[in-house]
Amino acid sequence: MNRINRAGMTRRELLARSVAAGGSLLVGASWVTERGAAWALEVTALKPETMATLVQMARDIYPHDRIPDDRYAVAVKGYDTAEKAPMVEAGIAALDAAAQGQGHPGYLGALWEAERVAVLRTIEKGEFFRTIRAGLVTDLYNQKEIWPLFGYEGESFSHGGYIDRGFNDIAWL
């Protein structure tokens, strides 16, 4: 259940079933997806709206415009458990309340990144934010799928290292 499903949902089907939640994500009864429907994340313990907000929060903490939403979703999907859900539901509820305190309908209703960041600044010293950020810094950047977006090549041992493959190939100095 708790996995990314890349197949089987047409854009039309998704749009028909979706509840617009602001931001770039669509949520349904038990799932979150992006408008392009390239992926969908089923949730079991968290409310779909909560997961959508959490994914947006993750992107706002570590915004990389070339990283697609599903990588952020993968980074936070570990919170979708019965054990962790209460903490996350409470944290996201507080985040929405903080957004409302700044005149937005909710966190996802703050449409500019700068507006959402201003909301995050009000909770960044708190336990919830610190937990999410600390988990994200490993669970996002440790995904090999995103490394090519940074040019990072990972291990080279299986290719014999770089002795014959450009360890000193810098040409612009």
Next chain:
Amino acid sequence: MAAPFSNTDDSVVVIIGTGAGGGTLANELAQKGISVVALEAGGRYLPEDYINDEWASFAQLAWLDTRRSDGSFRLSRDFAGLPSWIVKAVGGTTTHWAGASLRFQEHEWKALTTYGRVDGASLLDWPIDAAEMDPWYTLAEAKMGVTRTNGLPGLPGNNNFLVMEKGAKDVGYREVHTGRMAINSLEYGGRQACQQTGFCFQGCKWGAKWSTAYTEIPLGEETGNLEVRERCHAARIEHDDTGKVTGVVYFDKDGVEQRQAARIVCVAGNTIESPRLLLNSASSMFPDGLANSSGQVGRNYMRHVTGSVYSIFEHPVRMWRGTTMAGIMQDEARHDPSRGFVAGYELETLSLGLPFMAAFLDPGAWGREFTSALDGYENMAGMWIVGEDMPQETNRITVDTAVLDQFGLPTPVVHYDDHPNDVAMRNHAYERGIAIHRAAGAVRSLPTPPYPSTHNIGTNRMSDNPRDGVVNRWGQSHDIPNLFVSDGSQFTTGAAENPTLTIVALAIRQADHIAREMGAGNL
């Protein structure tokens, strides 16, 4: 072939730890025909086991037992539970080290004399000097295959080095090269040459980097005189009524308490665990811990003035390709108080993979300022500061009897405050490092705070005077003649150089001394 010794065999030398100090000492003694039991808290991993993935390797190798850090130092806020980044494995932190093998400069053996008194610092001269250490350094360099010694060529410089070299020469520095590295530039010691693979911190999968895990330890075992007991955690050292140590109590791989009798005990558990073990061995005869009549056990914890400068350039650098520590700039290593601080520092190239860069670039930071820096990862070059920090009595390891580890043993607390001299040196080094990168074309520089400490030194300092030091010039405790300290904790002061070469040289020298004293019937 391991030589199983009986737990009651009180003719053996027991060494606690198998890293640069303990692993070297174990082999040296074994080669001399002396029976050795080495207790190693970690498991055995060899090149085929190493994982070239930063977090997976960290989970495999890092020492993650409960520790706490405090003090004003930023590290205690960023990584309160991880004050040091060392290894729990056969071979200790020689698995993880980058390989830089620099001798102390002559004046660094005499820090108090050279620098004079510095407020708040407990500077002291080493009881030994460069001339005395010269032959031992020579032996260590030969053992480890250090480049630019013994006719061995340097390693070829990678992109990260070429950036630093260009910038450093452009700002007028002269002593810039690819370092003295215990990484084979040619086949040497039955191990092959560096293939510029990167991941030096994760264990060298080629075996090109010297590590006791696959040099000293198996060679010692081949003699039949060395038995390494893996996953055995030393709990306390015991002594008799005459005040001599008699054995070591430890927890074996099944968590069962064991006791190994000993003729001599050598402590080499790294600079946090070694004083912890001495403190946890307190008895009615030694209520403040073993070898602690001076009150100095645990004090003068040093970890070098460190920090990094990463810079982003207009074009790719790909700093991760090739050796992690690929070169050095030594012009600032001198003692020159006109810079506003005593002692000096080295600048050495360094790189981190993307996952560790995210974790260590600016711990706790988030938002676009942070992520736009990571977006420049491919175009980044990096260097690391290694400078002499001031010893301070209040920078120390203590044990917390209220927080116990998995064996019920009091856990270590690491307290560290920067000395003003450390702060001045770090700021100078940041400025010079940035200048170097700017000269090579950097468009944005990121002065990066210290990582969890890899250079952990002091805490059982060496002094001829039993009132201000724990061990004498041989690493032998002043209080207990058959108790030795064999790791970096015996450092009197830290110098500006990476400590491993000096730890190895001291271990070779100590083995020579122990064998001689045993032969003379004095031990």
Next chain:
Amino acid sequence: MRFLFPVVAAASIAAPALAQEAAPDVAARLEAMTCREFLALDADGQATVKAAMLAYASGDSVPDTPLPAPGAGRQVVEDRTGVPETAAAEAAPETGTKGGTGAPEVVAGENESGKVTPDGTEVSVTDEGGDRRLLAMRTSCEGGPDALALNALRAAFGNSL
């Protein structure tokens, strides 16, 4: 040893005899040249020497291009710890019990060719981007003036020549 190091050099093809294709005086010059002498050459001279050394170390014909005269060129900067010129060769102690404090033997020059990566892919050792190899050789030499330039060349190839 109870474990295996991954090995770069694979099939042990009969090692081509060094100097086979080089005149004795050229061979002697290449064998004896230190990094100090190499670094003192100008860029063209370094390139010429490197090409000759590569051919020599690979057992190929050494190009006809005359080797540059020693001497003239730039100042060589020695590193801080500057081992005295004559010390390097003697520095390694000869006392060695195995794995003890003796110096293990340097085995550079054991010629093997055909490089294989751990996953079994063959990688041919080529000199593509020869200027990169020259750069590698120069950086290997800098700060270590007493090393042999031929060994710096080998280091530049990960000792797979």
